[in-house]
Each structure stands twice: as structure tokens, then as C-alpha cells.
Amino acid sequence: MADKKPVNHIRLTSHPDGEAPGVxxxxxxxxxxxxxxxxxxxGDPSKRNAxxxxxxxxxxxxxxAVSAGKLPPDHRxxxxxxxPAAQIGPHPSWSDASRIVSLDPWGAIAPQVFxxxxxxxxxxRPTIAVTRAHINLPEVRDAxxxxxxxxxxxxxxxxxxxxxxxxxxEPVWYLPGIAKRFELTESALRRGLFEHxxxxxxxxxxxxxxxxxxxxxxGLSLYVFGDxxxxxxxxxxxxxxxxxxxNGSDVFGSDICTCRPYLAHGIEECVRTAQGGGAGLIxxxxxxxxxxxxxxxxxxxxxxxxxxxxxQAATYFQRTECVAGVQDMRFQELMPDVLHWLGITRIHRFVxxxxxxxxxxxxxxxxxxxxxxxxxxxxxxxxxxxxxxxKAAGYFTRxxxxxxxxxxxxxxxDLDA
Amino acid sequence: MADKKPVNHIRLTSHPDGEAPGVxxxxxxxxxxxxxxxxxxxGDPSKRNAxxxxxxxxxxxxxxAVSAGKLPPDHRxxxxxxxPAAQIGPHPSWSDASRIVSLDPWGAIAPQVFxxxxxxxxxxRPTIAVTRAHINLPEVRDAxxxxxxxxxxxxxxxxxxxxxxxxxxEPVWYLPGIAKRFELTESALRRGLFEHxxxxxxxxxxxxxxxxxxxxxxGLSLYVFGDxxxxxxxxxxxxxxxxxxxNGSDVFGSDICTCRPYLAHGIEECVRTAQGGGAGLIxxxxxxxxxxxxxxxxxxxxxxxxxxxxxQAATYFQRTECVAGVQDMRFQELMPDVLHWLGITRIHRFVxxxxxxxxxxxxxxxxxxxxxxxxxxxxxxxxxxxxxxxKAAGYFTRxxxxxxxxxxxxxxxDLDA
Numbered sequence: 107m108a109d110k111k112p113v114n115h116i117r118l119t120s121h122p123d124g125e126a127p128g129v130x131x132x133x134x135x136x137x138x139x140x141x142x143x144x145x146x147x148x149g150d151p152s153k154r155n156a157x158x159x160x161x162x163x164x165x166x167x168x169x170x171a172v173s174a175g176k177l178p179p180d181h182r183x184x185x186x187x188x189x190p191a192a193q194i195g196p197h198p199s200w201s202d203a204s205r206i207v208s209l210d211p212w213g214a215i216a217p218q219v220f221x222x223x224x225x226x227x228x229x230x231r232p233t234i235a236v237t238r239a240h241i242n243l244p245e246v247r248d249a250x251x252x253x254x255x256x257x258x259x260x261x262x263x264x265x266x267x268x269x270x271x272x273x274x275x276e277p278v279w280y281l282p283g284i285a286k287r288f289e290l291t292e293s294a295l296r297r298g299l300f301e302h303x304x305x306x307x308x309x310x311x312x313x314x315x316x317x318x319x320x321x322x323x324x325g326l327s328l329y330v331f332g333d334x335x336x337x338x339x340x341x342x343x344x345x346x347x348x349x350x351x352x353n354g355s356d357v358f359g360s361d362i363c364t365c366r367p368y369l370a371h372g373i374e375e376c377v378r379t380a381q382g383g384g385a386g387l388i389x390x391x392x393x394x395x396x397x398x399x400x401x402x403x404x405x406x407x408x409x410x411x412x413x414x415x416x417x418q419a420a421t422y423f424q425r426t427e428c429v430a431g432v433q434d435m436r437f438q439e440l441m442p443d444v445l446h447w448l449g450i451t452r453i454h455r456f457v458x459x460x461x462x463x464x465x466x467x468x469x470x471x472x473x474x475x476x477x478x479x480x481x482x483x484x485x486x487x488x489x490x491x492x493x494x495x496x497k498a499a500g501y502f503t504r505x506x507x508x509x510x511x512x513x514x515x516x517x518x519x520d521l522d523a
Numbered sequence: 524m525a526d527k528k529p530v531n532h533i534r535l536t537s538h539p540d541g542e543a544p545g546v547x548x549x550x551x552x553x554x555x556x557x558x559x560x561x562x563x564x565x566g567d568p569s570k571r572n573a574x575x576x577x578x579x580x581x582x583x584x585x586x587x588a589v590s591a592g593k594l595p596p597d598h599r600x601x602x603x604x605x606x607p608a609a610q611i612g613p614h615p616s617w618s619d620a621s622r623i624v625s626l627d628p629w630g631a632i633a634p635q636v637f638x639x640x641x642x643x644x645x646x647x648r649p650t651i652a653v654t655r656a657h658i659n660l661p662e663v664r665d666a667x668x669x670x671x672x673x674x675x676x677x678x679x680x681x682x683x684x685x686x687x688x689x690x691x692x693e694p695v696w697y698l699p700g701i702a703k704r705f706e707l708t709e710s711a712l713r714r715g716l717f718e719h720x721x722x723x724x725x726x727x728x729x730x731x732x733x734x735x736x737x738x739x740x741x742g743l744s745l746y747v748f749g750d751x752x753x754x755x756x757x758x759x760x761x762x763x764x765x766x767x768x769x770n771g772s773d774v775f776g777s778d779i780c781t782c783r784p785y786l787a788h789g790i791e792e793c794v795r796t797a798q799g800g801g802a803g804l805i806x807x808x809x810x811x812x813x814x815x816x817x818x819x820x821x822x823x824x825x826x827x828x829x830x831x832x833x834x835q836a837a838t839y840f841q842r843t844e845c846v847a848g849v850q851d852m853r854f855q856e857l858m859p860d861v862l863h864w865l866g867i868t869r870i871h872r873f874v875x876x877x878x879x880x881x882x883x884x885x886x887x888x889x890x891x892x893x894x895x896x897x898x899x900x901x902x903x904x905x906x907x908x909x910x911x912x913x914k915a916a917g918y919f920t921r922x923x924x925x926x927x928x929x930x931x932x933x934x935x936x937d938l939d940a
Contacts, residue, residue, distance in 0.1 A: 118716060118725045119535060144811035148719055157722035163740045164816040166720060173715025174854075181848035186848065191938055226738035235821030238938055240905065242776040243922045244661030272771070274817035279890040288591045297533060298590025302565055302585060304576035306723055307534045322579045322739045327770060327817060342887065353744060353807065354689070357773045357786070360661040361684065371775070390770070399581040400691035400744060404652030405605040412604035429605065431598035435584040435643040488657065494827070503900070521608055521655055522680075 118307035120151065122315045129228055131318055133280045134203025134382030136196075139221035144210055144278055146320050147229035149180040157309045158320035160231060164210045165322055170209075175235035183231050190214045190236035192334050207283025208440040209234070209275050211447050213284065233320075240259025240267040241329070245370035246377070256375065261332065261380055268377060271330040275444060279319045287439045291316075324351075326444060331387070332380030333375075336447030338475075343384030346445070347372030348458035348467075350393040350436060350500040353400065356510040358394055362407065362485035362518070364493060368480045371436075372457040375478060389444055396426070397435040404427050408521065410491075415520030419508065438466035445472055461500040477502045493517040534724035536707065537568065538730040545570040546645055548735055550697045551620025553613075557638035561695055563737050564646035564699035566597040574726045577648060582739055600648050607631045609688045609751050614866035622699025622887075625857040626692050626742075628653070629866050637664055650693040650737075650785055657684040658746070663794070671791065678749065678797055685794060688747040692861060696736045704856045711735075741768075741809025743861060748796030748804070751856035755866030757890075760801030763862070764789030764874035765884075767810040767853060776841040778903035779824065779912060779935070785897045789874040792895060796872060806861055813843070814852040822846050825938065827908075830878075834935030836856035836925065837914030856885035862889055878917040894919045 128145070146156040159165050167487040171177040200211035210276045212219055213233035220230065241484075247266040249255040257264045285295040296310040299319075300489075309316065337344040349372065355365035369388070376386020395403030409425045410417045423433045438460075445467065452473040456464065459479050468474055480501060485493055494516040507518060545562070552558040563573040576582050588594040588830065617628040625735075629636055630650035650811035657680075666672040673680045702712040712729070716738075718728040726733065733879055753759040766773075766789065786805070793803020807821040812820030826842045827834045842849045861877040862870075862884065869890040873881065876896050896919060902910055914920045925933060 111910065114757075115829055116718070117722075118728060119722060122695050146721065148721060155720070158723075159719075161816040164811070164814055164852070165723075166716065166738050166740045167720035167810075167814040167854065169716045170854060171852050173707060173717040174740070176852075178846045179719065183822075183847070184845040185822070186845065187826040189825065191825055201793070207778070232822065233818065235818045235825070236825045237821040238935075239771065239824075241771075242778055242903075244665070248661070272775075272821070274821045276816070276818050288587070290590060295590055299583065299586045301533070302586035302589040302596065303726070304563065304565060304571070304737075305534075305536060305726055306582075308725055309722055311535060320721075321583050322720070323583045324741070325817070329775060341594065343530070354656065354658075357689065357783075357807070358689075358746060359661075360679045361657045361659055366774075367803075378598075390774070393583070394585075397581055397584040399578040399693070401652045401693050401703055402578065404654040404689070405600075405602070407654045408606065408608055408652070409604040417737045427667065428601040428603065430600070431594045435581070435588050435593075437584065437587060446529070446701075458934055486659075492900075505730055519657075 107151050116303070119311050119312045129223060131155050133283070133317065134201055138212055139222060141212060143212075143220040143223050143228065143230040144233065144318055144320075145228055145230045146282055149182070149229050155316060156320055157307055157313060157316050157320040158322065160233065160276065160320060162320075162325050163322045175182035182229055185232070187430070188232070189218060190228040191238045192236055194236060194273070194334065195449060196214060197338055197447070199446040199449065201279050203280070204283055204286060205446050206443045207280045207287060208277060209444045209447060210278040213276070213278060214273070233278050234273055236271065236273040239270050239272050241270055243370060243373060244269045244374060249374050254390065255377055258381055258383070262377060268331065270332050273328050274325065274401030275328070276325045277323055279321055279349050280281055281317050284440070313443050320473075326392065327390045328444060329388040329390070330385065331376040332385035333378070334385070337387060338451070343379050343381040343382065343451065343454045344450065345372075345375045345384065345386045345455040345457060345478075346453045347376070347387075347391070347464050348389045348391070348441060350391050350396070353394060354403075361488045362492070364480055364485055364489045367484040367486070368457070371484055373479055375455060375457050382453070387450075391441065393436050396433075398426070398430045399439070402430050411521035415514070416520060418489050419491045419498065419512050419516035420510065420513035422491055423499065436462070438462045442467050442470035442472060446470065446493070458495065459501040459503065463500060464502065479503055491516055501502050532544075536729045538729050542820070546640060548572050548761045550700070550734065551618055553618035555629055555769070556639060557628060559634050560629075560640050560645065560647040560735075561735055562638040562645055562647045563674035566599070566646050572733060573735040573737055574730060574733050576649065576736060577693065579737075579738045579742050592899055597659065601644055601683065602634050603863070604647070605649070605652070606635060609653055610749065610879075611653060611690070612866060614864070615753055616863040616866065620697070621700055621703060622863050623860045623931035624697045624704060625860045626864060627634050627693060627695040628939060630693070630695065630880040631690065634722045650695050651688040651690055653688065655798055656687050656689050658687055658789060659684050660787060663790060667790050672731045672794055673798070676800055681796060682765065684746065688751050690745050692745070693742045694738050694740055696738055698734050698874060699856070743809065744807045745861060747802065748793040748805070749802035751802070753869070754804060757869035760796050760799065760871045761867065761869065762792045762794070762796040762801065762803045762808070762872040762874060762895075763867075763870045764804075765806045765808070765858060765880050767808050767813070770811060771820075779909070781897055781902055781906045784901040784903070788897055788901055792872060792874050801871070804865070804867075806858075808858065812852045814854070815847045819847050827940035828935065832931070833937060835931050836908045836912040836915065837927065839908055840916065850918055853879075855879045856938060858888035859884050863887065876913065876918040876920065881919065896920055902924070905935050907933055
């Protein structure tokens with residue numbers, strides 16, 4: 107922008123021009139060429155059929171790059187050799203407009219299935235990328251050393267390397283479907299998203315003809331262990347962990363929660379299930395601090411550890427609610443979409459104790475046969491406050507649940523200890 | 524919103540009303556009551572003195588919570604017991620309007636220093652939270668077992684637990700300062716941010732009187748080892764690693780890059796320096812995939828591994844540029860702000876080989892005495908492509924740098940291997 111003439115007209119928002127957008131989206135249509143690609147290009151605004159743009163929250167960095175003259179505003183991605191490294195779908199769920207509403211099921215293979223639109227010079231891009239990787243975790247090496255896992259030389263190498271297929275998924279919201287999930291009218295949802303972000307994207311209001319929104323939030327990553335095609339086969343054993351980001355534990359090993367230990371246990375369960383002829387899946391969602399963000403999370407830590415009586419399971423949820431106004435903002439209602447995208451209809455071992463995740467998945471029509479709690483020996487001492495509070499609030503456990511009195515006696519460390 | 528009357532007037536953007544906003548911000552003013560708090564409340568829009576709202580990208584989840592009727596739109600945080608668990612600043616850098624432009628230096632102690640505004644019913648909140656934690660990493664336990672680190676019973680417990688002060692920092696952009704960093708006019712920056720996000724926040728255009736913007740992007744976390752007050756003492760040895768998020772390696776241990784091994788090495792250096800009477804600092808920035816996001820990153824992985832001649836150091840950067848249009852979008856120009864916020868003026872051991880990070884820090888006026896490369900034995904085999912390409916492009920090394928011919932012979936694994 108820096109070198110453009112500053113007198114150019116700035117258009118504050120757009121309005122429907124009476125004609126349908128260049129390429130219509132018929133969400134849920136089983137025929138890709140009728141479904142149509144999501145076009146969020148900034149090169150030719152008149153061709154857009156979606157609100158917002160690509161890369162989630164990283165769109166701001168892209169705007170900075172263009173502003174700073176580092177990136178041509180009309181750059182088009184050269185997608186040579188980028189197609190998915192493993193085939194996923196299409197599955198019957200892809201053609202159910204209400205089953206998948208928070209990602210684009212055609213997002214990984216858009217350049218292939220919408221090729222006819224490319225030839226019409228329509229600028230669209232994949233919102234999902236699928237690749238292969240080798241991953242290696244110290245906890246898996248420990249599991250091999252302890253004899254809990256075996257290196258088979260195929261899925262697991264002697265050095266602990268595990269072969270996976272992994273995918274990154276950008277959020278793509280079909281607004282009528284999102285509204286329905288939350289039992290809202292589409293216009294109430296649009297207005298809420300606009301007004302309660304401080305006025306983000308006036309097109310949410312002025313373009314009721316555009317029903318797809320690419321929100322500037324984090325997306326998700328997924329890791330598949332074993333044969334990816336068997337995920338959709340309900341008779342092949344499948345272990346699944348749905349994990350919400352917790353940077354403090356997942357990366358730095360903070361001992362106030364069970365996040366990384368449970369994630370590592372989930373990976374171990376996935377490997378074991380895959381080695382036994384089944385498959386495993388880890389879904390990692392960018393929802394730091396229950397989607398309240400890490401600043402709120404750390405404020406809550408301080409309030410928990412300084413409150414009268416000290417950090418205790420009895421008041422675990424209250425401290426979050428005081429600061430944030432809610433206990434949780436993760437909206438598990440949208441989470442099952444990725445499972446449906448993979449064609450999953452049955453989970454044999456669900457490596458999570460969360461009743462919210464369990465209920466969201468089963469309500470969406472996926473069967474869960476067994477729930478796998480975190481082994482007691484993996485729970486850090488200071489994380490017992492969280493664990494007992496959650497079990498008392500409905501988390502799955504095979505053991506006893508503390509009563510109100512006992513919850514006051516489950517104590518964590520002081521802030522300065 | 525669901526239960527409100529749908530006939531309410533929707534205001535698409537706001538305009539200056541001829542008067543200054545309720546509370547003015549004088550960025551860089553050393554006197555907090557003249558500086559003024561950042562007010563991004565959604566409860567009373569007329570009181571706002573910033574564009575956007577709190578929690579970075581998580582603002583969207585908050586809007587969803589309000590829309591779904593889970594959170595009262597006028598909720599105010601109860602901040603009892605949430606104040607910082609360690610004192611940081613004020614430092615001289617806080618009163619230099621051009622030194623810190625991408626975070627609010629008063630963000631951690633806002634409720635304390637701006638108390639007079641609270642009494643006038645101004646609704647503002649902290650944008651930084653400072654807490655204490657115990658962290659435990661398998662790599663640190665290995666370092667203790669190998670004798671490279673010692674458990675001292677104070678900083679490091681026998682089980683490997685490390686005591687840290689940690690902070691989470693939300694992005695707060697002072698637009699005139701950001702524009703200056705990128706040698707843009709403020710209006711060119713505002714227009715670029717608006718237009719190249721697909722029309723996010725028309726107030727960027729219509730409210731030239733508001734100079735502070737809370738962008739919906741990820742912020743940063745920081746971990747301090749040893750005495751936090753000594754960070755600002757240039758005579759106390761300080762080890763620093765500035766780490767950009769890489770979920771695939773940091774959490775899952777992917778072997779295509781050196782991110783987690785280098786991070787773990789950085790933590791080891793920080794602990795060792797703190798045990799020797801100095802201090803250590805890890806800064807963790809939410810800039811996944813060079814701020815291009817993980818979808819772009821995985822597309823690039825596929826293109827690298829499928830290109831003619833296979834994955835090789837010679838074409839490492841080109842593949843990113845084909846897909847994304849740039850090699851990197853991290854804008855290290857903004858990164859040193861957090862170091863200045865902590866009062867750092869000298870880094871004794873800089874645990875990074877990045878010339879971009881090094882140059883950004885030294886150009887901002889912070890001295891770097893020594894650079895610490897990743898030990899060779901920590902580089903996964905498949906990550907040699909990245910490492911040799913980066914060294915050839917200017918990354919710091921004490922060893923040899925491959926020439927163009929040699930770079931074609933540094934090869935990575937095939938996609939299907």
C-alpha cells in the first residue's frame with residue numbers, strides 16, 4: 107500500500123449488487139462443481155463468496171506484509187506438488203449441510219475437485235493441508251524402554267520415531283449451520299459476531315447473501331496413526347484423543363494441569379491400537395485456556411492460589427467464572443465436525459474424561475464404546491485440584507468422586523512455593 | 524443477542540464525535556495517570572479509546588459466548604487476587620513511545636496504576652498476566668541424569684521441577700509506532716490492515732483519533748529462570764532464547780526441524796546461567812509456520828518433499844516463497860518490544876542462530892555478547908535440510924557453510940518414506 111496513491115477511494119464495506127456472487131456456494135451439495143469453491147481472494151473483491159480471508163488469525167500478518175511492500179497484493183499461491191499426501195474422503199457426511207459447519211470438507215482437495223473454476227481464473231486455495239511426518243516424543247521413548255510399547259520397525263522405529271499422517275485445518279464457518287448449532291437465528295449470530303468483537307467485518311451485517319465466514323481464529327491439527335482409511339470403518343478399533351491446546355503444559359510441562367501427560371498417554375494408546383491392527387487419532391485444537399486465552403488463564407491461576415483457604419478443588423471453577431464470566435468458552439458443539447470430516451462413526455477408545463467432549467460427540471451421532479481416563483500415576487501433584495474438581499463436575503471416572511467437603515481438602519501449592 | 528429485539532439499530536462503524544475519547548492515551552508518557560489505560564470495553568462503546576478488543580483471536584469465542592447467551596455482554600472481570608506474582612518495571616523503556624509499540628508496558632499492573640479511572644467507572648482490564656509455576660520437561664530430566672544439569676533443591680528440584688515466573692502478553696499495537704517500525708505512514712498502515720484482511724475493523728479507517736489497536740492475533744508467553752529483577756541489570760549474565768511457535772515440533776516432536784530440541788537446549792542454558800548467579804529468559808511467540816500458519820507450512824512440506832531432485836537445502840526457501848509469496852512473515856521488527864518491556868539492555872548468551880532475530884534485537888539497542896548455536900547432536904537427520912539452508916542464508920554458525928553445490932546434496936527424506 108505504501109506506494110499507492112493515498113487518494114484512492116476506500117470502501118468501508120460491500121453490499122449485495124443484486125446478482126449472485128461470481129461463484130455460488132451450495133454448502134452440503136455432494137457434487138463438488140455444484141457445491142463450489144470458497145473464494146476469499148483479496149485480489150479481486152468482486153469474486154469473493156466468503157467474508158474474511160485465509161490463514162485464520164495469521165491474516166493480520168499477511169496484511170502487514172502487503173502494507174510493508176513485502177508481498178504483492180495480487181500474489182497467487184503456486185500449489186505445485188502440495189496436494190494431500192493421503193486420501194481423505196469424500197465421506198457421506200460431506201454432503202450433509204448440517205453435519206460439518208466449521209470447516210470446508212473439500213478444503214484439502216479444492217485445487218483438484220474445483221479445477222474447472224481455476225480455468226475460469228477464480229482464485230481460491232486449500233483450507234486444509236495433509237502431509238506425512240515422523241514424530242518422536244520423549245514419553246514414547248520412555249514407554250518403549252519400560253516395555254509398554256514395542257518398536258515394530260514399521261509404525262514405530264527402534265529410536266522411537268512414529269510415522270504419521272497429519273493435517274492442518276483452517277476454520278471455515280457456514281453461518282446458517284453455526285447458528286443452528288447454537289440455536290440462534292443466522293442474523294442474531296452475525297450481529298453478535300460483529301458487535302461483540304468491537305466491530306469486526308461489517309460484511310457480516312451488510313452481506314446476508316454471503317453465508318461463509320473465515321474467522322480470524324486458530325484452527326486445528328490432527329495426527330493419524332495407522333491406516334487412515336480405516337478411520338471410517340466402524341469395525342476397525344479406533345483410539346481418539348481430542349486435545350485442546352495448553353501451551354504451558356504441552357510445551358513447557360507446567361505441573362498445574364494434566365494436559366501434556368494425558369496427550370502423551372493418548373499418543374501411546376493410539377500407537378498401541380494401530381499396532382494391534384486398528385488406528386489412532388489425535389485432534390489438537392487451538393483453544394488455549396478453554397478458549398479464554400492465556401492472559402485470562404494466568405490471572406485465574408493467581409486468583410486460585412491466593413484466595414482465602416488456598417487453591418482447592420471446591421472453588422476451582424468459580425475463580426475462572428469471576429474473571430471471565432464463564433467457566434469455559436470452548437464450544438465443544440463445533441468440535442465433532444473434524445471427526446465427521448474423517449468419516450468416523452464409531453470410537454472404540456476415547457482417551458478423554460471430558461463429559462462436554464463426550465456428549466458433543468455422541469450427540470452428533472458418533473458412537474463411543476469406551477472411555478479411557480488418565481492413569482493416576484501421570485497426574486502431577488499440583489494438578490489434583492483440577493482433576494478432582496472436574497470429576498465432581500461430571501468428568502468420567504471409574505473411581506470415587508469427592509463430595510463438597512472432600513473438595514475443600516484437595517489443595518494445591520501456594521503461589522510463592 | 525438472541526433475546527434482544529432484532530429491530531435495534533446496527534452501527535457499522537463509529538466516527539470521531541468532535542470530542543476526545545473519554546480517556547485519552549498518551550503513549551510513552553512516564554506518568555501512568557497521564558498515559559491512561561487502554562479501554563477496549565464492549566460494555567460502553569462511547570468510552571473506548573482503542574480499536575478491536577481483548578484476548579487477541581479469542582475475541583471471536585467471546586462474541587460467540589455473548590451471542591449464544593452464555594455470557595452477559597456487560598460482564599466485568601472480577602480481578603481480585605489476580606495482580607502480578609512478580610514485579611516487572613517500570614523501566615526507562617516504558618516511557619519511550621517508539622521503544623515499545625506492540626504491547627502495553629502498563630498492561631500487567633493496569634488495575635493498580637490506573638485505579639483512579641476504575642473509580643470513575645472506566646472498564647479496562649490487564650493485557651498481561653504474570654504468575655509463578657513449576658515446569659518439568661523430559662529433556663531437563665535427561666540433562667540431570669546425564670550430569671549436564673544439577674538439581675540444586677531450589678531452582679531445580681530432584682525430580683526435575685524448575686521454578687519459573689511466567690507471563691502471558693496480549694498484542695496491543697500503538698499504530699503510529701508500528702507504522703514507523705515499517706517505515707510506513709500511519710494511514711497507509713491502517714488502510715493496509717483494513718483492506719488486506721478482507722475488511723476487518725472499519726474503525727481503522729474511520730477513527731484516526733484512536734491510535735491503539737488490539738489485533739486478533741496470538742500474543743506471546745515468557746518464562747523467567749532465576750531472579751527476575753536481574754534481567755534489567757546488564758552486569759548479571761543473561762541467557763535468552765526467542766522462540767517462534769512450531770506446534771509440530773514443540774508438542775509432537777516432528778523431526779523435520781530443530782524447534783523443540785533447540786527450545787529444550789535454550790531452557791537448559793537458562794537454568795545453567797541462573798544456577799551460576801545469572802538469569803534466563805525464554806520468549807515464546809505465537810507465530811506458527813513463520814506466521815504463515817500451519818496449512819501453508821504443511822503445503823510447503825509436500826512441495827519440498829515432492830519436488831524434482833527431492834527435498835534439498837538448495838531449494839528450501841523457494842518452496843515457501845512459491846506457496847506464500849514470501850519466505851517469512853514473522854516481522855522480527857516487533858519482537859524486541861518484550862525484551863525492552865523487561866528492561867533488558869544486554870544479552871550475554873543468545874540461544875538462537877537466526878540473523879533476523881539477532882539483527883532486530885541489536886538494531887533496537889540491546890547488546891548481544893555471544894550467540895549459542897544448537898549442538899549438532901540435537902539436530903534430527905531430516906532437519907539438516909533446514910539447518911544447512913539457513914546457515915547458507917546467514918544464520919549464525921561457527922562451522923563451515925555449504926556452497927550452492929553442496930546445498931543440493933543435503934537431502935531430506937521422501938514424503939512416503
